[in-house]
Amino acid sequence: xxxxxxxxxxxxxxxxxxxxxxxxxxxxxxxxxxxxxxxxxxxxxxxxxxxxxxxxxxxxxxxxxxxxxxxxxxxxxxxxxxxxxxxxxxxxxxxxxxxxxxxxxxxxxxxxxxxxxxxxxxxxxxxxxxxxxxxxxxxxxxxxxxxxxxxxxxxxxxxxxxxxxxxxxxxxxxxxxxxxxxxxxxxxxxxxxxxxxxxxxxxxxxxxxxxxxxxxxxxxxxxxxxxxxxxxxxxxxxxxxxxxxxxx
Ligand code: HPA
Numbered sequence: 034x035x036x037x038x039x040x041x042x043x044x045x046x047x048x049x050x051x052x053x054x055x056x057x058x059x060x061x062x063x064x065x066x067x068x069x070x071x072x073x074x075x076x077x078x079x080x081x082x083x084x085x086x087x088x089x090x091x092x093x094x095x096x097x098x099x100x101x102x103x104x105x106x107x108x109x110x111x112x113x114x115x116x117x118x119x120x121x122x123x124x125x126x127x128x129x130x131x132x133x134x135x136x137x138x139x140x141x142x143x144x145x146x147x148x149x150x151x152x153x154x155x156x157x158x159x160x161x162x163x164x165x166x167x168x169x170x171x172x173x174x175x176x177x178x179x180x181x182x183x184x185x186x187x188x189x190x191x192x193x194x195x196x197x198x199x200x201x202x203x204x205x206x207x208x209x210x211x212x213x214x215x216x217x218x219x220x221x222x223x224x225x226x227x228x229x230x231x232x233x234x235x236x237x238x239x240x241x242x243x244x245x246x247x248x249x250x251x252x253x254x255x256x257x258x259x260x261x262x263x264x265x266x267x268x269x270x271x272x273x274x275x276x277x278x279x280x281x
Pocket of ligand 1: 244
């Protein structure tokens with residue numbers, strides 16, 4: 034059994050070279066995950082895949098059952114998670130279709146089930162979350178990107194917003210002042226729940242659009258989708274190299 038899972042976001046519902054062996058619906062104390070867990074192989078290496086927004090991309094960011102998703106993967110023996118997430122680019126270096134792996138998060142979400150330690154606990158637990166992403170997985174992701182000859186920014190601050198609406202221009206200026214370099218809607222509580230379950234977790238961010246106010250005109254779903262086609266092609270290359278490598 035593999036120990037690695039990929040959580041695919043908008044634009045990544047499958048991997049081309051993934052030969053699916055079976056799908057499994059997993060029950061958790063928190064309900065059902067977004068979709069059945071897909072088991073397969075990429076170049077003979079086993080891999081597990083979960084579509085964050087469900088099959089057919091029908092679950093909006095604020096309604097994703099993050100607790101069930103992470104719990105299901107942990108239950109299957111997964112130890113490492115590569116979370117692919119589409120984001121809006123706030124800084125110049127993060128133009129549409131570029132990739133980055135952030136080092137930090139600022140959480141602006143609210144009203145989501147964000148912890149396993151909220152009820153039925155025997156003692157109050159505070160996880161360390163100083164460095165929200167696994168540094169060793171970040172390194173491996175960056176190495177795979179290098180091997181794939183795909184450029185990936187090796188840093189960034191992910192601002193997690195509530196959605197499903199996009200931000201106002203002024204909200205993006207506030208995020209920028211806070212130090213955010215990219216904005217997305219699914220990064221939290223996913224990363225924190227992974228840490229609570231002691232899963233190694235990394236974010237592979239794909240820029241879908243300039244964040245609100247950073248370009249002329251409105252942000253359309255059509256533009257987002259076409260930028261993602263390009264960006265996700267690069268992600269697939271990186272993931273295939275990463276999965277193929279024995280270092281993970
Ligand atoms: N804002 C929030 N989430 C996003 C964006 C954005 O501009 N683009 C893709 N996910």
